[in-house]
Amino acid sequence: MNQNKYQQDPNLDRFLDHLWSVQGLSDNTLSAYRTDLRHLDKFIQQQGSRLLYVEQSHIQLFIEHRFKAQPAKTSQARMLSSLRRFYQYLLSTKQISRDPTALIDSPKLGQKVPTSLTEVEVDALLSTPNEEDVIEARDKAMLELLYATGLRVTELISLTVDQISLRQGLVRVVGKGDKERLVPLGEVAVEQLESYYTKVRPQLLGDKISDVVFPSKRGQKMTRQTFWHRIKHYAMISGIHSELSPHTLRHAFATHLLNNGADLRVVQLLLGHSDLSTTQIYTHVAKARLQQLHQQHHPRG
Incomplete structure (x- = not known):
């Protein structure tokens, strides 16, 4: 043909x-x-x-x-x-009687361990934005929320005011496939958001009306690309040379929880993974970190 x-x-x-x-x-x-x-x-x-x-x-x-x-x-x-x-x-839909792909093997893929940051690097990144500047104060609130909850960047920039309850310390996240999950915020993120709502967000919006939690300078929903550039900007200033991705803080959230003893299934629920095998990749990061600490600090390491 x-x-x-x-x-x-x-x-x-x-x-x-x-x-x-x-x-x-x-x-x-x-x-x-x-x-x-x-x-x-x-x-x-x-x-x-x-x-x-x-x-x-x-x-x-x-x-x-x-x-x-x-x-x-x-x-x-x-x-x-x-x-x-x-x-x-x-x-x-009964248009065919058998699946022609059923017996075809998928290529075997090695698990790619996601790039994460150490707790020290995360502290440096989160303390970099200047809170005296409106845009940077907004960015700091976004970074704190991202690290506290492990949200995907798309979930973060799409957040609306009615999805966050500061009184209960919870965020209702609409994830992939419109599936909802509740994620705790933590005290630091709650305090940061309270300050952001009071002092920063009104300045960003001016006389505009929006239900987006973190609006752009134009009072609109921010793009993934814009926030990604902001993360790279702060990483460069804070001296972080690791290879970053838009989900670096999400990976750090999961890894640091597991490093500190969190249950894998709890992390799965917080991340919004439908399959536990997706979450298990983070156990490799956690194990590697534990081995490194053992070698550094054990007398026979």
């Missing part, structure tokens, strides 16, 4: 609509699914077939074709995950 005459299979849009309406996936995730499945759709049409009639051999050929130039295991795993989910949807 001539690629210029490609016509997208209508099942793709139905599947994506299902993910959006039923499972509440983000636009970025939906875009990744769309890209992966359009590649498959085009490939299958070029083979003279359609998505509903795909066999396991088609999927294997497609994966080999797709990753001939870029054989990264992470990319293969993500692509296969998209295909599996699509064919499980077709199976559940």
Whole structure:
């Protein structure tokens, strides 16, 4: 089939609509699914077939074709995950009788240990913003809240005033798939937020009205990129040279809890992980830290 005459299979849009309406996936995730499945759709049409009639051999050929130039295991795993989910949807809606991806093995991936910060580095980072400056005072409140709760950056910038109860010391977080969880704030974060609400937020908003907890200079919801640049700015000033990510403080939150004896399942609930195996990666960080301390301080280390 001539690629210029490609016509997208209508099942793709139905599947994506299902993910959006039923499972509440983000636009970025939906875009990744769309890209992966359009590649498959085009490939299958070029083979003279359609998505509903795909066999396991088609999927294997497609994966080999797709990753001939870029054989990264992470990319293969993500692509296969998209295909599996699509064919499980077709199976559940009785459009196919068997899943052509069922017997295809996922590439084995090594666990990537997330970059974290030591407690000393976190203290340095959190003490860097100048509270006499309105923007930096806002940033300090955000950093304190991030470290106290382990929120994802998207969850943090999306917080609205009615999600935080300073009296109860809790934040109601709307996470992935619109799942809600309650996370305690801790005394330091509560004090920081009380000061922020009283002295800083009114100056940021001026005569504007917004329910966003941490508005930008324009009184609007901040972007992930803006906050990420702010974190890197303070890290540079505080002399932190570790490789950072937007979730560095989330990783530090989890690691430091485990280092201090927290139960893994409690950390799982606080982070909003649906699967305990996702949380278990932090035990590797905690163990590595304990081994380092043992070697430094034990007389026979």
